Amino acid sequence: AQTVTQSQPEMSVQEAETVTLSCTYDTSENNYYLFWYKQPPSRQMILVIRQEAYKQQNATENRFSVNFQKAAKSFSLKISDSQLGDTAMYFCAFMTGTASKLTFGTGTRLQVTL
Amino acid sequence: AAGVIQSPRHLIKEKRETATLKCYPIPRHDTVYWYQQGPGQDPQFLISFYEKMQSDKGSIPDRFSAQQFSDYHSELNMSSLELGDSALYFCASSPWGTDYGYTFGSGTRLTVV
Numbered sequence: 086a087q088t089v090t091q092s093q094p095e096m097s098v099q100e101a102e103t104v105t106l107s108c109t110y111d112t113s114e115n116n117y118y119l120f121w122y123k124q125p126p127s128r129q130m131i132l133v134i135r136q137e138a139y140k141q142q143n144a145t146e147n148r149f150s151v152n153f154q155k156a157a158k159s160f161s162l163k164i165s166d167s168q169l170g171d172t173a174m175y176f177c178a179f180m181t182g183t184a185s186k187l188t189f190g191t192g193t194r195l196q197v198t199l
Numbered sequence: 200a201a202g203v204i205q206s207p208r209h210l211i212k213e214k215r216e217t218a219t220l221k222c223y224p225i226p227r228h229d230t231v232y233w234y235q236q237g238p239g240q241d242p243q244f245l246i247s248f249y250e251k252m253q254s255d256k257g258s259i260p261d262r263f264s265a266q267q268f269s270d271y272h273s274e275l276n277m278s279s280l281e282l283g284d285s286a287l288y289f290c291a292s293s294p295w296g297t298d299y300g301y302t303f304g305s306g307t308r309l310t311v312v
Contacts, residue, residue: 118298118300120300122300122303127305128287128305128306128308129303129305129306130242130289130291130303130306131303132300132302135299135300137298176241176242178300180298180300182298185255186232186244186247186255186257187232187234187242187244187300187301188244189241189242189243190241191240191241192241
């Protein structure tokens with residue numbers, strides 16, 4: 086079974102600063118995908134970024150980037166130039182193969198302050 | 200762009216009652232997933248369907264059942280409701296075989312009193 090661990094229940098960052106959210110996972114699979122989802126107070130689950138395990142290059146989406154360390158089974162999310170709208174719960178998630186279920190971590194609540 | 204539509208948005212039921220949640224996937228998405236998110240918890244996978252057949256099953260109680268219809272919409276039926284069933288229920292959809300993750304609906308908040 087796969088497990089996803091987020092060791093930071095809460096984090097705070099000032100507007101325009103950079104913050105990194107941690108995620109580790111455990112799996113015996115070789116082909117898998119990793120995701121970061123954002124859940125703002127509206128409760129909508131929004132895909133932030135995805136990473137394919139077979140790609141060494143770290144994924145980047147505008148202000149969001151990941152540091153994927155496959156050997157260490159680590160998948161951290163860096164948010165640059167933080168904005169008030171980034172305030173949300175962030176979930177790291179794991180998927181094996183394709184069209185498969187997502188396994189989520191317990192989430193990190195990020196508060197962006199003025 | 201069309202999104203995943205869930206209805207109702209909010210639902211209040213009494214213990215031992217029955218509830219039906221509906222999910223309308225994005226057009227041309229043939230796979231539907233159901234997740235349950237308790238207060239302060241991460242989403243937990245319940246069940247998924249592809250082409251009207253169950254494709255995977257997670258921690259779904261025996262009191263719950265679900266199906267996918269010919270138009271690809273899905274319904275989650277919950278009977279003998281318990282206080283612990285109070286949660287946010289998400290539906291998500293994707294094309295079969297995608298590795299891009301999937302699109303979530305806005306969820307149905309079920310409160311059992």
